[in-house]
Amino acid sequence: MAISQSSQLTRLSRRAFLGGCLSVGGMLVTSPLMAGLVRDNQRTLSFRHTHTGEKQKITYWRDGHYLSQELQRLNHLLRDHRTGEVATMDTGLLDLLYALQLKVDMRGEYEIISAYRSPKTNQMLRSKSNGVAKKSFHMQGKAIDVRLCDCDLKHLRDSAVALKAGGVGFYPKSGFLHLDTGRVRRW
Numbered sequence: 529m530a531i532s533q534s535s536q537l538t539r540l541s542r543r544a545f546l547g548g549c550l551s552v553g554g555m556l557v558t559s560p561l562m563a564g565l566v567r568d569n570q571r572t573l574s575f576r577h578t579h580t581g582e583k584q585k586i587t588y589w590r591d592g593h594y595l596s597q598e599l600q601r602l603n604h605l606l607r608d609h610r611t612g613e614v615a616t617m618d619t620g621l622l623d624l625l626y627a628l629q630l631k632v633d634m635r636g637e638y639e640i641i642s643a644y645r646s647p648k649t650n651q652m653l654r655s656k657s658n659g660v661a662k663k664s665f666h667m668q669g670k671a672i673d674v675r676l677c678d679c680d681l682k683h684l685r686d687s688a689v690a691l692k693a694g695g696v697g698f699y700p701k702s703g704f705l706h707l708d709t710g711r712v713r714r715w
Contacts, residue, residue: 571626573602574637579609583637594619606643606672610652615644617669620709624693625672628707631687634679641673641704642666665695671708673699681705689714 571589576582584605588598602622607614629635645653645666654660665671676684681698684705688696696714697706 571623572635573622573625573629574635575605575640576637577605577609577640579640588619588622603644603669606640606669608644608646608649610649611646613644613646615669617644618709620694621670621672621707624688624691624707624709625674627691627693628684628688629676631691632676632679632684634676636677636679638674638676639704641675641702643672644669665708665710670710671695671706673704673706675704 569591570587572585572587574583574585582605584601586598586602586605588595588602599617599619603614603617606617625638643666645664647667650660650662650664650667654662675681681700681703685696685698688705688707692712693709694712695706695708695710698715699706
């Protein structure tokens with residue numbers, strides 16, 4: 529009898545867990561960020577890396593699926609340009625960039641200032657500037673510093689803040705925007 533009650537509780541717990549997962553999944557689809565993404569059957573981003581000169585236009589998502597080979601190409605493009613180290617970039621960050629394009633109604637080329645940073649590169653940058661976080665999201669593949677061609681930087685910042693999808697740092701003197709998939713905040 530104790531075994532059957534235990535099994536029944538386990539089944540109920542699994543059902544509750546799965547139901548909760550479905551609820552969370554539903555919230556993600558209806559979030560302001562995802563609402564803008566749902567209308568397209570593919571997501572394409574164009575980049576030019578300001579340090580390496582590399583250019584790529586990559587469709588990284590199609591018909592409800594991330595495309596593994598295209599994500600690998602993006603990971604390589606967004607590598608630490610100082611060390612050559614490649615990391616897996618957060619697909620949420622790519623979706624954030626895509627949603628931002630939709631928000632500003634421009635599908636131009638993102639100029640990459642910095643994306644993935646190795647711990648070694650991050651430490652070197654910290655030694656030269658107090659504006660570099662010790663536990664930077666760049667080291668986790670969850671941050672990027674960019675500008676969008678032909679888009680006013682203030683407009684890009686305001687649009688990113690309106691998405692409420694992560695951190696937004698505004699660096700007008702250096703001419704770029706920091707975006708990350710951490711908690712919602714701005715500076």
